[in-house]
Amino acid sequence: MTTVPVIAIFDIGKTNKKFFLINEYYKIVLERTTSFEETVDDDGDPCEDVALLQRWVKEQLHEILSQKKFDIRAINFSTYGASFVHIDHDGKVTAPLCNYLKSFPEDLKQEFYAKHGGEEKIAAETASPVLGNLNSGMQLFRIKQRKPELFERIKYSLHLPQFLNYLVTGNFCSDITSIGCHTQLWNFNKQDYHQWVYEEGIDRILAPIFPSDKVTETEIDGHNYQVGTGLHDSSAALIPYLANFAEPFVLISTGTWCISLNPFNNNVLTPEELAKDCLCYMEYHGRPVKASRLFAGNEHEQQTRRMAEHFNKPNDYFKKVKYNPDFVAPAAPAVAVDENQLLKQSAFGSRDLSTFKTYEDAYHCLIADIMVQQKTSTQMAIQDTKVKRIFVDGGFSKNPVYMNLLAKAFPLFEVYAASVAQATAIGAALAIHKFWNNKALPADMIELKYYAVAQNIEI
Structure with a gap:
């Protein structure tokens, strides 16, 4: 056999x-x-x-x-x-x-x-x-x-x-x-x-x-x-991207936390950045990976629960919401948020849900408010590097409202929803590839879906 x-x-x-x-x-x-x-x-x-x-x-x-x-x-x-x-x-x-x-x-x-x-x-x-x-x-x-x-x-x-x-x-x-x-x-x-x-x-x-x-x-x-x-899981999950892409990129790993990881940023962390939850992870060859963290997945969970109760919808109703640019353009005026608190809490928590006609309208506003935070957080990881690509994996990569608004927030970047089946496990295997596998790395390891801002549609 x-x-x-x-x-x-x-x-x-x-x-x-x-x-x-x-x-x-x-x-x-x-x-x-x-x-x-x-x-x-x-x-x-x-x-x-x-x-x-x-x-x-x-x-x-x-x-x-x-x-x-x-x-x-x-x-x-x-x-x-x-x-x-x-x-x-x-x-x-x-x-x-x-x-x-x-x-x-x-x-x-x-x-x-x-x-x-x-x-x-x-x-x-x-x-x-x-x-x-x-x-x-x-x-x-x-x-x-x-x-x-x-x-x-x-x-x-x-x-x-x-x-x-x-x-x-x-x-x-x-x-x-x-x-x-x-x-x-x-x-x-x-x-x-x-x-x-x-x-x-x-x-x-x-x-x-x-x-x-x-x-x-x-x-x-x-x-x-x-x-x-053995490897720390966040570092392992980055390895498939490092193995497949030579051009500089930022990976936004989304879940409870949205972590923007930039393996191409060698700038020293400042006290201000540390106070805003920036840190360095360590790439498996020992190079620092500058990162910024945002508790956006947690806020999304809390606010969608509040919206579901207000609009009498299931807790996971947001999964049925399709991107509609008409909901975004006339968004309600932003609630004033102290700059020092911007990355800790979006403006949406202070919004009155009765001002929204529909769940869909409110949901677009929630993601727009989170995107104000996300742009600030991810920009701290990008800084002056030559990054022109943003990959998003995890839960928000499957969210068309988030992905379209991210593309809109970074119009000069190529924005992709990325998917690697069991990225941490694949990364741990790739780390020691040469010791067990003499085949070339497959080209289809990462699935990409491109989001273009110009047409406001998903490609």
Whole structure:
């Protein structure tokens, strides 16, 4: 029987845990999805159940490696970020995985920044806004200060992708895409851990950095496999675009957050940009990716719920709304919004819904108000770079009102709705392409739909 050469990818989200087999043409030939009930940490706060995750990963791998239908050439991982798994000197998990949404003690925050030069200095040097537990380095500082007995037990604290690598290889490593993503661990100017990491002795529990595009040959049940170190999911999702497009572009990744990612922007983050939620992600070769964030998906959800109630429509009625430029042209006067609050809340939340005749009219105004924010946010990522293309993936890429208004907001740019099936998993496979796949990259990996502003129609 002919076996199918594939790479196995574990793609771990906060809610859904996915396992894929991807063939040499980057088509998904097997997909499994599960989810776990959360457990609680030692403070009683909800967190990932690492024991369940560990068991599931091992079960999936054991079962698939025993099959004769597939020729597993390599294994890699992509997961959500800002999450550490702590391993003791016996190689066992020694503490719960801290949820990045857990609140960070205000007194400890003040103590840290007073000791190490202030919020503005740390944020600028680490290319990350002050985000509490979303700065995963702060989780380690918290353990050292508040739980010193746990700190002494830790041999290595591994970001979640590298914990999965450890489960398969038994090796301890760190990865730059996790370290460089709003952790406040990495000094982008010095290309090294920040000085505070050394001053606090945090460096001793951080495993050696291993290249994101390299593999470790690992023997499992008498067979050798090429195993990648694992990647932060946002960085992994960018890889298909970097692999397919040489011309400069910005990717707006949309969901709860709309994140504008510009791999072609080398400008230093300013304090003003950091205050407006700009940051740097880290591309898998170690290059910074300037990004700006907007909480637009969350606002869209809240406001469409308010509109549905007012107009007596289903919550998802917006999916039936088609773009109509006549609704946009005579839009109601903008409600005054403080510039410092512009990126936190659009004008629509202050609008009186009774001034709109129909749901469709109100919805166009909602997206127009969000687009005022989106233009400002995305422009902070574009700046003076040579970017002329904007790709949009995720939920808003399927929204004709959003896409047409985005094209109108950026008339000098080519604006595309882009779609990559399971982009983070495909990105994790692409990162180590040369170690398992000798075929050329397929040209149809990314589906594009062009939106032209001149005719106000979808092409």
